Amino acid sequence: MELTTQQCNESMSAATNVLLFEDDYLEIKNAIERLHSLFAGVTGINAGNITDQDIYLPSGKAVSTIKAAHCLKELERTRRFVRGIYHAINHLLDTIPGHIINILYAGCGPYGTLLTPLTSQFTAAQVNFILLDINPDSLEAAKVLYEKLDLLDYVVDFVCADATTYKFPDGVRIDMVISETMLNALRKEPQVAIMNNLIPKMRPEAIFIPEKxxxxxxxxxxxxxxxxxxxxxxxxxxxxxxxxxxxxxxxxxxxxxxxxxxxxxxxxxxxxxxxxxxxxxxxxxxxxxxxxxxxxxxxxxxxxxxxxxxxxxxxxxxxxxxxxx
Incomplete structure (x- = not known):
């Protein structure tokens, strides 16, 4: 039986609470499996056999939609990033009270893995997202996900673009940039090139994730x-x-x-x-x-x-x- 939007969001909220506040690895693993089941069910993008192709850019490889979906299932990677971003958002809400925190997610993939769960913790009056990906299939899946979960109020824009050349939109104050587009030892993928493009454009108080x-x-x-x-x-x-x-x-x-x-x-x-x-x-x-x-x-x-x-x-x-x- 297909879940209602409310049931989907309740399931996501319960799983996110585990990621943020529990330390039992079996619970965390089960929470991530529930998130994957939810996201895959809504988008039709399953982290299974990789049958699609990466995109090769002058600055490095942008992973395929299915590979991007697989990132969710790396337990400690997802847990640490979601927790870190949760704390970073709270830090910004404390330091610039009364303002909506605008977040650019460069390389959001099909699930918006590092931000979508946090819609259960913050309202659209607290945080807004620009979801960016160079892969049109990933971006389209993210649009479907946010539409079906009734989360479009969080999104300023869905942008299909290369984050190594992207310019911040006029009139939008960017408070946080998230880009997790790397392999070990910063190989193959364009993390360094993305940081080189986006960090100089950021205001001094804005946060880049990862910090270091x-x-x-x-x-x-x-x-x-x-x-x-x-x-x-x-x-x-x-x-x-x-x-x-x-x-x-x-x-x-x-x-x-x-x-x-x-x-x-x-x-x-x-x-x-x-x-x-x-x-x-x-x-x-x-x-x-x-x-x-x-x-x-x-x-x-x-x-x-x-x-x-x-x-x-x-x-x-x-x-x-x-x-x-």
């Missing part, structure tokens, strides 16, 4: 990393080498950096680790999700002396860090 993305070079050992998954609460022994890049509200494009890697008889793999601070205390660390899985750079066999490795970020249709020993 740090990429660090780390020496690892396979046996140590394996224990992380097989031994309860095991903390792998690693050798932190140096910060490769940090993107934040005080945005700067990545600059070439040279890092000295110490000699090690035990740790022979150089990885890039990614840590994402969504907002406040909501942080995604190593192995929390696909965005923070270590990215292997190279193996350093029989290394008796320290060596220097130069990293450079390439902005292109295949963005990411290159390295030279």
């Amino acid at each position: 993305i740090a990429v660090e070079a780390v020496l690892t050992r396979w046996e140590e990393e394996y224990k992380h998954f097989t031994v309860l609460d095991y903390q792998p022994k690693r050798i932190r080498v140096g910060l490769v890049y940090c993107a934040s509200r005080e945005f700067k494009l990545p600059q070439p950096v040279v890092i000295e890697v110490p000699a090690s008889k035990t740790h022979n793999r150089l990885d890039l680790f990614t840590e994402i601070k969504v907002f406040g205390r909501e942080v995604l660390t190593t192995y929390n999700c696909s965005l923070t899985t270590p990215f292997a750079v190279c193996k350093l066999e029989n290394q008796s002396d320290s060596i220097k490795i130069a990293f450079e970020y390439i902005l292109s249709d295949d963005p990411g860090f290159t390295y030279m020993i």
